[in-house]
Amino acid sequence: MKTIASKTIAFNGKFFGSAPTGVLRVAEQLVAATDALIAGQAANGVDYAVVVRDSAKVPPYRNISCVREDPWVRGIHRTAWEQLYLPLARRKDFILNLCNLGPLFHRDCATMIHDAQVYSAPESYSLPFRLRYKFLFFFIGKRHKVILTVSEFSKQELVRYGIASADKIVVVHNGCDHVLQIRPDEGQLAVLNLKPRRYVLALANTQKHKNIGVLLKAFANAEMSDVELVLFGGATRxxxxxxxxxxxxxVRFAGRITDPELVGLMVNAGALAFPSLTEGFGLxxxxxxxxxxxxxAAPYGALPEVCGKAALYADPFSPEAWSLNILSALNDETVRQALIAEGRRQAGNFTWKQAARHLFETVNAVSR
Incomplete structure (x- = not known):
């Protein structure tokens, strides 16, 4: 006899079908890892569903059902869908929001706020964006049952800016083991005319807190003339x-590349440079x-928490420090091998299975 579920935990699936960003990728990985974790849970009186807009493509989960919107809401804006349709359609459910925002008119929620950068790095965002997020964060922090975030640093920031009290915030670190399942595509090496180990990867992002300017100055130094800086992402020269x-x-611009192409660049790179002035996690x-x-990396934000002793740290305001540390990672074989070995150990501490278990336990505790 099939047990009738006494409650449903509904994932806010607004991110399915959206352009890929770091936050959306985290949400996808958490849902997939939770699906693998909850086999048999429905028999204990809990159902799990992901609620999505009608046109969104959703992976074939084994233990999480897919609920699509009613036909009459097709075409409404994503914000209206989240703030009006979702709380009405799932008014009896516990809603789990993984992408910073969630419905204000539904208190039975857990919401993951990845960082407080609209407060700490306002110059990186437009005024309308900042005002919208600050307004929603204020009420989400007060109304929702639990606030999830991705690092102890982000938790401190959320408390510092008055978004939520410390006792209401639970840290769920990201995983990184998904990259080990991606088959590298090394085609970009030929496209960009790159030599293995003689180029450095970094984000192509013009937001001020990403601080890519310090790398551009570093690579203008004469000692860096035989090393390429490869920027991946949407920003152009x-x-x-x-x-x-x-x-x-x-400096080479790879543009927006596929996950296999990015993995292909990473496995052949001399180093990854990450000079952010603040970061909620730093995947x-x-x-x-x-x-x-x-x-x-820069010793700022959550980067020391996430990278531990496995990275070389450089002053984010000193191009000379970046040149020195990058050349050490590329040319000093003892330093390089130590970084590789310690890096693999550090990365092994962050798995999606572990993240899903922590998420699962937290949500089940507050949704009873």
């Missing part, structure tokens, strides 16, 4: 130049470590 940066000739450095790519 023109985007950087338009905001006043000088882009050296040894790319851990992904690089898992793949055996040395990391040079």
């Amino acid at each position: 023109a985007d950087f130049e338009n905001i006043g940066h000088v882009v050296p000739q040894n 790319p450095p851990l992904e690089a470590m898992a793949l055996g790519c040395p990391v040079v």
Whole structure:
């Protein structure tokens, strides 16, 4: 006889079908890892569902059902769908929101707020974006049952800016082991004319807190002339130049690339450089470590918490410090092998299975 579920935990699936971002990728991995974890739980009186917009493509989960919106709401804006339709359609359920925001008119929620950067790095966001997020964060922090975040640093920031009290916030670290399941595509090495171990990867992002400008200055130094800086992501050379940066000739722009292409670049890179002035977690450095790519990072935000002793740290305001540490990671074989070995160990501490278990236990405790 099939047990009738006494409650449903519904994932807010607004991220399915959206353009990939770091936050959305984390949500996808958490849902997939939770699906693998909850086999047999429905028999204990709990159902799990992911609620999505009608056109979204959803992986074939084994233990989480997929609930699509009613036909009459097709075409409404994503914000209206989340704030109006979702709490009405799932008014009896516990809603789990993994992408910073969630419905204000539904108290029976857990919401993952990844960082407080609209407060700590306001210059990186437009005024309308900042005002919207601050408004929603204020009420989410007060109304929802539990606030999830991705690092102890982010927890401290959420408390510091008055979003939620410390006793209401639970830290669920990201995993990074998904990169080990991706088959590398090394085609970008030929496209960009790169030599293995003689290039450094970094984000192509013009947000001020990402601090890519310090790398552009570092790679303009004469001692870096035989090393390439490869920037991956949406920002172009023109985007950087338009905001006043000088882009050296040894900088390559890979553009938006596939996950296999990024893995192919990471496994062949001399290092990954991550000079952020603040970061809620910092997943790319851990992904690089898992793949055996040395990391040079700024000692800011959550990066020391996440990278531990497995990275070289450089002053984010000193191009000379970045040149020195990058060349050490590339040319000093003793340093390089130590970084690779320690990086793999550090990355092994962050798995999606572990993250899903912590998420699962937290949500089940507060949704009873």
